[in-house]
Amino acid sequence: MPQGTEKNPLDKESSSFLAKVSRFRETGLFLFILVVMLLTHLKNPNFFSLENLDDLLTNTAILSILALGMMLVIITRGIDLSLGSTLALSGMITALTVSSYPTLHPLLAIALGTLIGIVCGSLVGLGVAVFGVLPIIASLGMMYVYRGLTYIVSGRRWVNASQMPESFKAIATTRLFDIRLYIFIAIVFYLAFYYFTNYTRTGRRIYAVGSNPDSAAITGIKTWRFIWLVYAIMGGLSGFCGVLWVSKFASAQGDTASGYEMNVIAACVLGGVNIMGGSGRVGGVLLGAVLLGTLNNALPMVNMSVFWQNAIQGSIILVAILVNAQVKRNVDRGNLLRRHI
Amino acid sequence: MPGPHEIAADRPFAWKAFFFQWEWILLLVFLAIQVMNFHLSPYYLDLAHLREEAADLAWWPWLTSLIPAVLANWADVTISFLDKSFIVFPMAFIIIMAEIDISVGSTVALSAVLMGLSYKAGLSMPLAMVVALAVGSVCGFINGLILVKYRELAPMIVTLATMIIYRGIALILLEDQAVGKFPAWFQNICWGYLGPVPIMLLAFCVTALVFGIILHRTTFGRQVYAIGSNPVASLFSGVPVARIRVTAYTLAGLMSGVTAIFLTSRMGSTRPNVATGYELDVIAMVVLGGVSTAGGRGRIIGTVISVFTIGFLRYGLGLRNISAEYLLIIIGLLLIFAVMLPNLRPLYTSWYSARHPRRQ
Numbered sequence: 217m218p219q220g221t222e223k224n225p226l227d228k229e230s231s232s233f234l235a236k237v238s239r240f241r242e243t244g245l246f247l248f249i250l251v252v253m254l255l256t257h258l259k260n261p262n263f264f265s266l267e268n269l270d271d272l273l274t275n276t277a278i279l280s281i282l283a284l285g286m287m288l289v290i291i292t293r294g295i296d297l298s299l300g301s302t303l304a305l306s307g308m309i310t311a312l313t314v315s316s317y318p319t320l321h322p323l324l325a326i327a328l329g330t331l332i333g334i335v336c337g338s339l340v341g342l343g344v345a346v347f348g349v350l351p352i353i354a355s356l357g358m359m360y361v362y363r364g365l366t367y368i369v370s371g372r373r374w375v376n377a378s379q380m381p382e383s384f385k386a387i388a389t390t391r392l393f394d395i396r397l398y399i400f401i402a403i404v405f406y407l408a409f410y411y412f413t414n415y416t417r418t419g420r421r422i423y424a425v426g427s428n429p430d431s432a433a434i435t436g437i438k439t440w441r442f443i444w445l446v447y448a449i450m451g452g453l454s455g456f457c458g459v460l461w462v463s464k465f466a467s468a469q470g471d472t473a474s475g476y477e478m479n480v481i482a483a484c485v486l487g488g489v490n491i492m493g494g495s496g497r498v499g500g501v502l503l504g505a506v507l508l509g510t511l512n513n514a515l516p517m518v519n520m521s522v523f524w525q526n527a528i529q530g531s532i533i534l535v536a537i538l539v540n541a542q543v544k545r546n547v548d549r550g551n552l553l554r555r556h557i
Numbered sequence: 558m559p560g561p562h563e564i565a566a567d568r569p570f571a572w573k574a575f576f577f578q579w580e581w582i583l584l585l586v587f588l589a590i591q592v593m594n595f596h597l598s599p600y601y602l603d604l605a606h607l608r609e610e611a612a613d614l615a616w617w618p619w620l621t622s623l624i625p626a627v628l629a630n631w632a633d634v635t636i637s638f639l640d641k642s643f644i645v646f647p648m649a650f651i652i653i654m655a656e657i658d659i660s661v662g663s664t665v666a667l668s669a670v671l672m673g674l675s676y677k678a679g680l681s682m683p684l685a686m687v688v689a690l691a692v693g694s695v696c697g698f699i700n701g702l703i704l705v706k707y708r709e710l711a712p713m714i715v716t717l718a719t720m721i722i723y724r725g726i727a728l729i730l731l732e733d734q735a736v737g738k739f740p741a742w743f744q745n746i747c748w749g750y751l752g753p754v755p756i757m758l759l760a761f762c763v764t765a766l767v768f769g770i771i772l773h774r775t776t777f778g779r780q781v782y783a784i785g786s787n788p789v790a791s792l793f794s795g796v797p798v799a800r801i802r803v804t805a806y807t808l809a810g811l812m813s814g815v816t817a818i819f820l821t822s823r824m825g826s827t828r829p830n831v832a833t834g835y836e837l838d839v840i841a842m843v844v845l846g847g848v849s850t851a852g853g854r855g856r857i858i859g860t861v862i863s864v865f866t867i868g869f870l871r872y873g874l875g876l877r878n879i880s881a882e883y884l885l886i887i888i889g890l891l892l893i894f895a896v897m898l899p900n901l902r903p904l905y906t907s908w909y910s911a912r913h914p915r916r917q
Binding site: 295297343346347348349350352353354356357358359360361363364365366367368372474475478481482485491492521523524525526527528529530531533534537538541542544545 | 657703707709710711713714715717718719720721722723724725726728729732733833834837840841844850851881882883884885886888889890891892893896897900901904
């Protein structure tokens, strides 16, 4: 049973429509994505072509992987603003490395990037878990530091496509069974995280730490370890995605992914991860990321000017938040009324 | 039972508590940066030139001629960084209430764009400036209204959404164009002087004074602290929590409008992508100024010192051609240490007592 939705047997007879909606939040999100897709398809029949879906999913892969890490961080009541900078730093160092050692195996490049990410994330986690710095400040501070380091190691230069060996750029173009590697990677990560958050002890303890840190500590969970862990995971994923990013765009710049953390947070919030901690599901996060990816893909296809994208995305996020809050209120009120009877 | 007057008795002045304050450390950092700037560059505050000019004077007349000149140069430098620092004060209010507003950068952009467009549409410049202030206030008011109507929502998330929306509206209105060609006097708002003092520095001091009085000398200010320390308790003891929150967010919007005016005046034109990342810079300045993100603590004087500290650090490194990347690293580390420092002592004590358990 996924967390947080244990059905109360009493609910059965009196559950209102809204209660159902809230319980099947993911279904609603899924339907909304379908509606957006169908509307787009009516306007532009190319939408449901294989190439476009392939494009859409490939472009969503990085966002969706990062959203998994952010979900864990938000579950522990934290936030990580440093991921864009971590991504840029790891991407830049990896790009510089492969441009000076063109024979380096792509897997080693990925490992290097991930390692850099883990180190970066662990430093944020150290500040949060051990020194008690608030997550938003710790990650904001390290965001500046990593961004500065990125500019320093690059010497303010770009690493462009011609400097990267073919083997490295091939990470982005490889296909398995005619589907891009990135999609496979994202699927693997989602399966792993589904198992991790639902069926492993560590995963469940992360939820415990997030929903009530004091109780978790009293029951013998060393909370700081888990908080440290989620930031390290977040950093590792950012580093990993940094390599994917650089390989995909075939260029590494100082300002790579600057501001991208907001997209990732938005995907999590759309996916129903509660910013107050303790709840959030892998499936929801996937849908949140896919919704953002679909919008990015669909708006140009229906000849919507790119300049409208921000406003539309923002409005959808705001409406999703407000509707969610309203639904939750109604459900809570219903539950309270039942308790009095 | 003691009456209210006995409870509110003045705390006796304690030297130790007075000197062990974050603001003093910050002031030392500020002075260190001044000294560093003198050493980094002979051009800083034009000192070398002044010394040359007055080489034949005895030291006392030299000093008396030096001080006003240095002060004037010092005031000139502030023009280079003060534009975004107006948002620092309402942001301090919001952070003292243990909340956050990350939409201010986008609000600046939207106000600036609408100001430019309304001037282009034929409004007079003073009216266009009023438009900027009004747009900013409305943006802030909307943030506050949503947060008050839905108290369960985290400010971070709501302002994240409005941040994307406000910037989005600015993008719809102006796409990738820029508006400019403002009247000539408009750039004097940023670059002009009132006597020897830059207008912007004067405006900043007045704003700091007003916000300082509001925060430290009025009921409103005390209530801001109360909300930060315990929102539920303050609600039950009759603090108009909703009204104060809306006011604080509206003030943040208003000050974003002010920043939009100064920024546009400085650059001469405006685009939808101005002021990107201002929100984080402003938050960094506030936190560095000793305002606790956990709520309930912080002072205006601290944020003022931190504005000047970061500003002069940036200016000094710029003079020496030390690039902005080192500044990013320095600010980032300063930020973390500023927040970490108060936590170190309890951390050490708990670690020590775990190692050396006291006998019962």
